[in-house]
Amino acid sequence: MKSPEFAYVRAESLDQALRALADVEDAIVLAGGQSLVAALNLRLQMPELVVDINHIPGLDLIEIEGGEVRIGALVRHAQLMSSAPATKALPLVGKALPHVAHPAIRNRGTTCGSLAYGDPAAEMPACAVALGATLVLASADGTREVPAREFYAGLYETRRASHEILVEARFPVAPEGASAVFEEVALRRGDFATLGLAGQVHVDRGVVAAFDLVAFGSEPAPLLLDKVADIALGRTPDAGLIADLAQAVAGEVQPMDSPLATVAMRRRQYRALAERGLHASMEFADV
Amino acid sequence: MSDDTIRFTLNGRDVMVPATTRGHLGDLLRHEFGETGTHIGCEHGVCGACNVVMNGVVVRSCLTLAVQVAGAEIETIEHLGNDRDVAALQDAFVARNAFQCGYCTPGMIMTARELLNGNTTPCREEIRDAISGNLCRCTGYQAIVEAISDAAESLRETPSE
Numbered sequence: 001m002k003s004p005e006f007a008y009v010r011a012e013s014l015d016q017a018l019r020a021l022a023d024v025e026d027a028i029v030l031a032g033g034q035s036l037v038a039a040l041n042l043r044l045q046m047p048e049l050v051v052d053i054n055h056i057p058g059l060d061l062i063e064i065e066g067g068e069v070r071i072g073a074l075v076r077h078a079q080l081m082s083s084a085p086a087t088k089a090l091p092l093v094g095k096a097l098p099h100v101a102h103p104a105i106r107n108r109g110t111t112c113g114s115l116a117y118g119d120p121a122a123e124m125p126a127c128a129v130a131l132g133a134t135l136v137l138a139s140a141d142g143t144r145e146v147p148a149r150e151f152y153a154g155l156y157e158t159r160r161a162s163h164e165i166l167v168e169a170r171f172p173v174a175p176e177g178a179s180a181v182f183e184e185v186a187l188r189r190g191d192f193a194t195l196g197l198a199g200q201v202h203v204d205r206g207v208v209a210a211f212d213l214v215a216f217g218s219e220p221a222p223l224l225l226d227k228v229a230d231i232a233l234g235r236t237p238d239a240g241l242i243a244d245l246a247q248a249v250a251g252e253v254q255p256m257d258s259p260l261a262t263v264a265m266r267r268r269q270y271r272a273l274a275e276r277g278l279h280a281s282m283e284f285a286d287v
Numbered sequence: 288m289s290d291d292t293i294r295f296t297l298n299g300r301d302v303m304v305p306a307t308t309r310g311h312l313g314d315l316l317r318h319e320f321g322e323t324g325t326h327i328g329c330e331h332g333v334c335g336a337c338n339v340v341m342n343g344v345v346v347r348s349c350l351t352l353a354v355q356v357a358g359a360e361i362e363t364i365e366h367l368g369n370d371r372d373v374a375a376l377q378d379a380f381v382a383r384n385a386f387q388c389g390y391c392t393p394g395m396i397m398t399a400r401e402l403l404n405g406n407t408t409p410c411r412e413e414i415r416d417a418i419s420g421n422l423c424r425c426t427g428y429q430a431i432v433e434a435i436s437d438a439a440e441s442l443r444e445t446p447s448e
Contacts, residue, residue, distance in 0.1 A: 001330060002309065002310065002311075002314075002330075003309055003310070003311070003352075004309070005308065005309050006308055006309070007308065008308040008352070008354050010354070010355075010357070030352075030355075033350055033351065033352070033355075034332060034347070034350055037311065037332075037349070037350040037351070037352060038331035038332045038350060041311070041330045041331050041349065042331055050308070050352075052352075052354075052355060054355065078344070098416075101420065102335070102419050102420020102421075103345065103398065103401060103402075103417060103420065104335065104338050104345045104346055104347055104397075104398065104401075104420055105332060105347065105350075105420060107344040107345060107346055108341075108344075108346045108347070108350065108351070188419050189415075189416050189419045190416075190419045190420055191419075
């Protein structure tokens with residue numbers, strides 16, 4: 001299908017983009033466009049104005065300082081994936097990125113765009129919630145910061161107002177010794193995940209010191225598994241603990257009804273993914 | 288803006304077209320320039336038949352608005368006939384009979400070329416991963432994977448001049 005008619009503005013500065021968004025109520029932000037242009041072509045979105053931010057200088061930077069990795073609004077998935085310092089500082093993001101769509105999509109799609117779009121099957125929002133990232137939202141009125149853990153409200157629903165641009169995501173650098181958990185179920189590599197787990201586990205001197213695990217794909221929004229973390233923290237990893245945690249994951253998720261899989265089947269898939277992912281991440285930890 | 292013209296570089300020459308906001312790059316290439324090697328399949332980014340090179344990297348032309356290419360450098364399959372990697376891929380696709388209807392082939396070649404640029408010794412799994420965003424509805428994937436692997440091998444054996 002072809003997109004509907006809309007007005008288009010190529011913003012040359014952040015101010016110009018923010019003013020355009022403030023002036024037109026039914027305006028949308030175009031960064032990589034890998035979800036948005038598809039939605040336009042399918043007429044799932046029929047905006048009055050498209051504000052193209054691709055030519056705003058200074059938004060394509062990856063900076064690592066003060067214990068944070070700062071990812072600008074125009075950093076493409078492929079750019080982040082090929083940044084060795086960034087994927088070393090954020091092993092979970094490095095592990096998840098190869099699962100984000102396909103090379104041609106990653107060449108164009110932006111990490112912040114994926115965070116702002118809030119697709120339930122997307123990997124980056126799950127990573128942001130698991131790692132406790134901070135999202136920086138700019139508007140004509142100023143800038144505010146929202147924790148990723150408070151950002152996602154439901155299916156494609158976020159705390160971003162339509163006149164705001166997600167200009168930067170700040171991810172805390174993983175502590176020494178922390179390891180990433182990433183597993184998903186998809187029909188083929190790069191396809192939309194029907195369900196998945198993204199997390200970071202830190203085993204320090206034989207006990208679980210930090211445990212942040214998120215379920216995504218089957219839920220309306222990334223779900224931080226607090227009850228599973230409560231079981232894990234302070235314990236010594238062994239096969240029995242991992243079995244208990246996997247069972248707890250299956251119990252805490254709330255999979256949406258889907259023609260692809262029953263809720264019971266999805267819980268079983270979660271249990272299997274959790275077993276696999278936690279074994280892999282804890283075996284390499286210093287236990 | 289909507290009623291202006293846009294200029295960009297298409298296959299090495301400067302071109303100018305009226306900018307219409309409705310419409311994507313794939314349609315622009317086919318309708319305005321007759322570059323019909325770029326195939327339009329799904330128009331929502333899933334099939335990969337419309338892959339072109341934009342500013343040096345492979346992108347979906349159906350997910351790029353026509354107006355967005357102002358100032359950009361676009362290359363289509365028509366321009367790559369003399370490219371060493373593409374020539375090797377074409378030979379290997381013919382030798383392996385790696386197409387039935389051929390609709391997916393230009394997109395496959397674009398993707399495979401980018402893969403071979405970054406990885407001269409891809410294993411079968413890496414090839415499958417690289418073309419995971421390109422659909423072949425004739426489901427001739429086995430021959431396509433073999434052809435890409437053969438092309439990589441012949442490129443390794445023939446030193447570039």
